[in-house]
Amino acid sequence: NAGVTQTPKFQVLKTGQSMTLQCAQDMNHNSMYWYRQDPGMGLRLIYYSASEGTTDKGEVPNGYNVSRLNKREFSLRLESAAPSQTSVYFCASSGIHLNTGELFFGEGSRLTVL
C-alpha cells in the first residue's frame, strides 16, 4: 500500500515549456486534489476532482489543466510554464465515502521554472 505517489519529485523547466505531473493513489479514494505550496503562503488549491469523471477549479487554477484519468490517477499539466509557477506541488486524496475528511498527501514535486 503506497498511498499517494507523485512523479517527478524534481523538475527544472524553461519558460514556455510544458510538463505533466502525475499522481496515483491506491486507497480507493473518490476525491483527489492538487495544491501548490509557496513560502509564507500555505497550501493553495489548484484543481480538484470530487469523483472520477469530474474536475473543478480551486483557488489558483490559471495556467494549469488537469485530467482525472480514472479513479486512481489525477494529473496536472502546465502548458506554458512561467517563473511564477515555481513551487512545490502536492497531490492529495480523500475518502469521501469514509466521511473522515483526512487528506493524504504525496511526497511533493519541486518545480523550478527558469
Place this chain on the structure above:
Amino acid sequence: GENVEQHPSTLSVQEGDSAVIKCTYSDSASNYFPWYKQELGKRPQLIIDIRSNVGEKKDQRIAVTLNKTAKHFSLHITETQPEDSAVYFCAASRGGGGADGLTFGKGTHLIIQP
C-alpha cells in the same frame, strides 16, 4: 470563498512549555477544522481534527478547541518536545474535507528551544 487567518507565523517555546496556535475563518458554513503538521522537506500529515458539533478534542499532548460563534479555533500542544518542531497548518472546510477541498492558513513555524 473561505478565508483562514493563522497566528503567529513563528512561535518559539522552551522545551516542556506549552504552545498555542490560533486560527480564524470567515465562512459560517464551515464545519470541519483539521490541523496538519509538516516537518522540513516532508509532506503535510493530519494530527488532529474537529467538527462543528464538538467544542474540544484531545489526543495525548495535543488538543483543539473550537468557538463557532467567534469563528475561531486553536491548537494546543502541552509538554513540548524537540520532535514537535515543524510547520503547523490549520484549515477549514464546508463538508467533511471532501469535494470542495480545504482552505489552509499560511502556517506557523513552531520552534522548540532546548
